[in-house]
Amino acid sequence: MKRIHTLTTIVLPLTALSFYLQAQERPLLTATVPFAFGVANVSLPAGSYTVSILPPYNMIQVQSADGRKVATITAIPSQRSANSTQAKLVFHRFGNEYFLTQV
DSSP: OHHHHHHHHHHHHHHHHHHHHHTSOEEEEEEEESSOEEETTEEEOSEEEEEEEETTTTEEEEEETTSSOEEEEEOOOOHHHHTOSSOOOEEEEETTEEEEEEO
16 A cells, blocks of 8 residues: 555656646747737737747747736647748738737
């Protein structure tokens, strides 16, 4: 019985740790955006941002360098971007407002 308790004490934390490590964000790029812009329904000011992929659901997270502003969107992969060797941000402008449309 003691063996089962010891085994459980070792296995459960290791399992939890592996799930935690798999769920970590993977930084894709860091960029300085010289204008305020929108991501989904979140307005973000001009500044430095880190763009990360959040597995396993293909979410994209845009976070300010100070960590105060964060926007998360669902990624829709495209065939064209699979062949790209560089990551980039694409913005569209409507009037005086900019919107992130592609990573």
